[in-house]
Amino acid sequence: MTDLVLSESLTAARRRLEAALADAGRPAGDAALLAVSKTKPAAMIREAHRLGQRDFGENYVQEALDKQAELADLGDIVWHFIGPLQSNKTRDVAEHFAWVHSLDREKIARRLNDQRSEDLPALNVCLQVNISGEASKSGVSLDELPTLAEAVLGMPRLRLRGLMAIPAPAETLVEQRRPFARLREALEALNARFPEAHLDTLSMGMSGDLEAAVVEGATLVRLGTAIFGERQRFH
Template sequence: MSSLCERLSAVQQRIQHAAIACGRKPDEIHLLAVSKTQPVEAIAAAWACGQRAFGENYAQELYAKATALTPEMGIEWHFIGPVQANKTRLIAAVADVVHAVERERILQRLNDQRPDDKAPLQICLQLNVSGEASKSGVSPAELLPLAQTCMALPRLQLRGLMAIPAPSPDIQQQRQAFAQLRQALEALKAHGYPLDTLSMGMSDDLEAAICEGATWVRIGTAIFGQRSYPQA
């Protein structure tokens, strides 16, 4: 467990240094440990090191892990993968936050399938900041109607936006993509939407994301190492 704790601490220090360098408060940025394809033992080990928020990409894997680990642990489960319509019931049953919604139909299904005894499901809408047809996410023109749909659904709570820009080794290009997401969030806030979340930044670009306002950064391999087993 010590090496996992050391890796987790190193990522937290990296976030802290990036925040200070950009004139931000480190406690404004939250670390989401991406635990996809890692066993529950690895999640429990990270939990023992103080990590509480975990991100999963596959609905069945999320459900299995969320039901295997006790509620008393206080884990916050984030679903960060593409949301398939036939998997929304599993996600709605156990997730606390869903990061990558891009269709009204998915919003409606998540709302309808959210159990009555659970708090509203927190939602981030995914914006395509790279403008590539192959990339997931809505276009800027589609964002406001999708936000309006989400706000009208009682078992959902719109929190903010998410993006996965095209990879680039150039920090200025990274910042430009993340700035688009920040500007889109600011535009929605100008329309009266009470949003506070920017889910952006991974291992290779978290510094650029933090400088542009990220509130959640999604880090996997730097914490857990290589994936433990292939996804079936």
């Protein structure tokens, strides 16, 4: 992808999000783009940064660390870890990311909390919910969600921000909205149960269902292909 094409695709993604917010009756800027840069080279991230993008999502720890080192001169990039997180990778994530979207186990939460340096701000975390109940998907169930949320709220080096989900694919806007509505309702229930938490984040919606997610209150929309083109290994 050339710099010109990246500029055009990023502009188109921003306009799509702006249009979705307007159609949903929400204020401009009420949701932000998270550019999913996994498998994309650091040079593309650098160009997206030059074009004003600041939030980038990575799925693979070592790949992300390599890119972070190459882009260390860009001090205002906000790195989000959005993939499955294994116990042996928690220290790297705790030390090198500002956000984790895929937290679904107390064990992983405790490791992240214990390994987060006191010199860094608290690590922003979203709890991943298996909103469609798929056996193949990561995420905590809605029934287990309050218990996990309560545990994370007691961890001083973590800051619980909200919820994330990747629903099963659906064809129509109506069908796409249903799981996002359930996630929004789950966030509202957590805020009613833990009012001191002030949970403010719904990480939901990708290239195929952005509009449905925005209608239901998404605050971070994860777009990869729509910004960077088809995936390929960068190394």
